Structure formats: C-alpha cells, structure tokens
Amino acid sequence: MTKRATWQREAVRDALSTSEGFVSAQSLYGALRESGSPIGLATVYRALSDLAVGGDADSLQQEGESLYRACTPGSHHHHLICRNCGLTVEIEADAVEAWAASVAADHGFTQPSHVVDVFGLCAACQRLG
Amino acid sequence: MTKRATWQREAVRDALSTSEGFVSAQSLYGALRESGSPIGLATVYRALSDLAVGGDADSLQQEGESLYRACTPGSHHHHLICRNCGLTVEIEADAVEAWAASVAADHGFTQPSHVVDVFGLCAACQRLG
DNA sequence: CCTGCTATTGATAATCATTCTCAGCACGTG
DNA sequence: CACGTGCTGAGAATGATTATCAATAGCAGG
Secondary structure, three states: OOOOOOHHHHHHHHHHHOOOEOEEHHHHHHHHHHOOOOOOHHHHHHHHHHHHHHOOEEEEEEOOEEEEEEOOOOOOOEEEEEOOOOEEEEEOOHHHHHHHHHHHHHOOOEEEEEEEEEEEEOHHHHHHO | OOOOOOHHHHHHHHHHHOOOEOEEHHHHHHHHHHOOOOOOHHHHHHHHHHHHHOOOEEEEEEOOEEEEEEOOOOOOOEEEEEOOOOEEEEEOOHHHHHHHHHHHHHOOOEEEEEEEEEEEEOHHHHHHO
C-alpha cells in the first residue's frame, strides 16, 4: 500500500519543473520520449495525476485537454498565463479568496472552492505580434 | 450565409433555458431524445456552440466535458455553482474584473481575460448531505 | 546478498466526448 | 410553387484519457 520510488516518477517530476508554463500530458510524454526516456504514456498520466493530488502540481483544463505545471507545494495561489507561449506567473489573491468566500456565504453555499485564472499576452509575445 | 431558423435550434434553446444549472451536451441530447424529439447529436453540439458564440449561453469545462447554460445576453458575469446538483447563480464581480486587469498590467500582460467560477454546496444539498 | 510480496510499469485495447463527412432535406426568397 | 443553399443527422473519425493485465522491479526481512 506504500508508495514506491521509481525513476519514472522522478523523470516526470523533473520534466514538469523544467517546463516554462503549463504543459499537456501528451506533450510532456513526447518531450520525455525525445530525450531518450522509454517511459510509457500511461505512466506519465498516472504520475501527473499523483502530483496533482499530492499538491506538487497545478492543473487546468483548456480546449478539452488537461494542462499541468509544477507549483510551490502547500500554497494556495492562482495563475497569470500567456495565451500565446504559455508563460505562467503565480499570483496571490487574498482579496479574491475573501470575495469568493463571502459570495458563496451570501447565497447559502458552503464548502466554497474556486477557479480563478487570468489569461493575457505577455510582454515578449506582444513584441512578436 | 444567413442563419436559418429551425425547430432544432429552438428545441436546444428551450431545453437549455429550462435547465436548472449547467448541462453537458450529452445530457441535453439525452433529455431531448427522451422527450420525443428526433434531434441528432451533432446538431445539439452545433446549436450549443452557436449559442455560446452568440453570447446567449455560457460554457465551462469540468472533468473533461463542456457544460452549457443559458445566460442573460450581453452582460459579463460569473457563476456560483453547486457541485452536487448543478444549481447555478449568476454573480457580478466588478472588484474581480478590476483586480484581474491590474494584475495583468502589473506583469506586462495585455489583452487580459479571465476565468472565475465559484463552486460550493447549495443550501438544499447541505440538508441532503 | 537472496527471496518473496506486491506496487508499478507499459503496450494495447477500450472509452468517451467531440468533430467531421456527405448525401438528402427544408427554410425562405422570388 | 420552385430553387439555391444552409442545415441536419447517422455513422465514421479523431484525440485525449483510462482500463487491462502480464511482466517487472522496489523494498523489507532473513
């Protein structure tokens, strides 16, 4: 029942943390394969899922696929994402947290959680545009 | 090139507006079929997509599928959604709009857009829990 | 260091939502 | 009422994700 340490899990963790922004499971698999790793697709999905559950990665859904990104564990934060190159900045949003909680309470909702992501064009991509 | 009015499109629009919260294309198709309509699945997808583009419906992605809901046209707003029964409340959030815009600007991002949704358990579902 | 138990892996099949294809049909104008 | 063109729908195609299951490899105990 205990978790075992395998090079596959480490490979996925490393690949994630060296990525600039959010990455899809498919492209992460492709990158690992290109770098010579014989890892399997199913294993990449499992590892990413474990990381997300364990709080070591954030995920979001875009255009029907799940994107993942390594994140600072244990802290609640949101993201500012370049819609062109995927560059991601972690942002704090205490005001939004409070707002979400109070809106939920006002309408009789409990156990509030929220999805807050901001998209835009980063400085670099503006110059290219 | 002009849009034509068909009973299929009206059926989808009606089914959407009589739904309590967000509904998936699949379940909307199922509901229409059960109510005796011989509408096709592809048509439901097309109609929902058109409604979303035209601003007559909002959409969000959850667990790998797209959910749709009729909404007040022309106004920008967000949603408070019961994660159990799907009941949805439209909420205004001028403060959040402003916050999102300033956060983007602070990091050199332009053309900001954002995704803001709050999930919780509605009063009715709490009593059932 | 060797052994056994069992979690993990990975090739592939299966699933599921969504989109595409294309021939036949129906809306709306003249 | 006739015609042109957009619309429809059954089923195939696509693409991401998950399940299957036999073979493999951590890790603890001897």
